[in-house]
Amino acid sequence: MTERMGMRRKKIMAGVAMYALLALLASLVLIPVLWMVSTAFKSYGETIAKPPRWIPQQISFEAFGRLWSEYPFGTYFKNSFVIVLFSMAVSVFASCLAGYGLTRFRFRGRNSLMTFILVTQMFPSVMLLVPFYSIIGKMHLLDTHLGLILVYISFTVPFCTWTMLGFFRALPLDLDEAARIDGCNSWQCFGRIILPLTLPGIASTSIYAFITSWNEYMFAFILTSRPEMKTLSVGIAEMNGFQQVRWNDMMAASLMASLPLILLFVCLQKYFVSGLTSGAVKS
Structure with a gap:
């Protein structure tokens, strides 16, 4: 019984580690894409604001118009x-x-x-x-x-x-x-x-x-x-x-x-x- 529980725990830990690694790799791909989408809807002033803002305070379509x-x-x-x-x-x-x-x-x-x-x-x-x-x-x-x-x-x-x-x-x-x-x-x-x-x-x-x-x-x-x-x-x-x-x-x-x-x-x-x-x- 103890051996079965140990094997099950190892499988769960291995699954958690695998999904954590996949989430890390996915974030490396998605973060630049999300930043591109966020910046596209910012005004020019917000793009040079410090510290940078992930979410624009006011969604702007001026870049698409230009x-x-x-x-x-x-x-x-x-x-x-x-x-x-x-x-x-x-x-x-x-x-x-x-x-x-x-x-x-x-x-x-x-x-x-x-x-x-x-x-x-x-x-x-x-x-x-x-x-x-x-x-x-x-x-x-x-x-x-x-x-x-x-x-x-x-x-x-x-x-x-x-x-x-x-x-x-x-x-x-x-x-x-x-x-x-x-x-x-x-x-x-x-x-x-x-x-x-x-x-x-x-x-x-x-x-x-x-x-x-x-x-x-x-x-x-x-x-x-x-x-x-x-x-x-x-x-x-x-x-x-x-x-x-x-x-x-x-x-x-x-x-x-x-x-x-x-x-x-x-x-x-x-x-x-x-x-x-x-x-x-x-x-």
């Missing part, structure tokens, strides 16, 4: 949305085709191609800055949406391809054989049978491609110079002025920039369910 009146925030938002939407769509489509082809067809150089795709992720992005600038410049795509779209596609396609490889490998080849018996060709088998079963993978790669392109700053800063072509991350960074920094404006812009990421995850989270193909083929 985003649309004093800053070209709408232009930044439109540029980012157009660039990210096209790069995400192309990356997901290309990675689905590559994942299907590499797992369903045998051809010479298949393993070398997979290794090459993996190796491209081993180079730090800052090392590719000068080559990309030279190539985009020779193509006369500096200060254009297409130039950034091509750069972001090159960043996201390799990782998205390897992610989709895992999902396509998990699908049994019996599905393809059954579809071909029913008269489907390769494209019909891909579009009607295999692709709908990889929705969790498509959701994962879409979120990755969107977040990577939406948050990217370095290449957007170097490859664009005209104010009407700058993206949201560059525009928010330029709110840091020489004379003063309006922290409430920066936090309001950061909060607005976070909303598309939150909405995307909320819309796609239902697809993060494993086992969609369980039972698809009877063993």
Whole structure:
């Protein structure tokens, strides 16, 4: 009896310690986010008040109003949305085709191609800055949406391809054989049978491609110079002025920039369910 009580007490203590550790780690993530939300609704005077106030004495929307009146925030938002939407769509489509082809067809150089795709992720992005600038410049795509779209596609396609490889490998080849018996060709088998079963993978790669392109700053800063072509991350960074920094404006812009990421995850989270193909083929 005493041993059982001792074991139970150890389990309870271990559970309490685990939850305390998780709460500590969660606080490290949530505190900056809560501070951003709090600062976005403060007046400028409260942002520089000492000691700092967590909760604003009076909720103010003046920072959100200035985003649309004093800053070209709408232009930044439109540029980012157009660039990210096209790069995400192309990356997901290309990675689905590559994942299907590499797992369903045998051809010479298949393993070398997979290794090459993996190796491209081993180079730090800052090392590719000068080559990309030279190539985009020779193509006369500096200060254009297409130039950034091509750069972001090159960043996201390799990782998205390897992610989709895992999902396509998990699908049994019996599905393809059954579809071909029913008269489907390769494209019909891909579009009607295999692709709908990889929705969790498509959701994962879409979120990755969107977040990577939406948050990217370095290449957007170097490859664009005209104010009407700058993206949201560059525009928010330029709110840091020489004379003063309006922290409430920066936090309001950061909060607005976070909303598309939150909405995307909320819309796609239902697809993060494993086992969609369980039972698809009877063993």
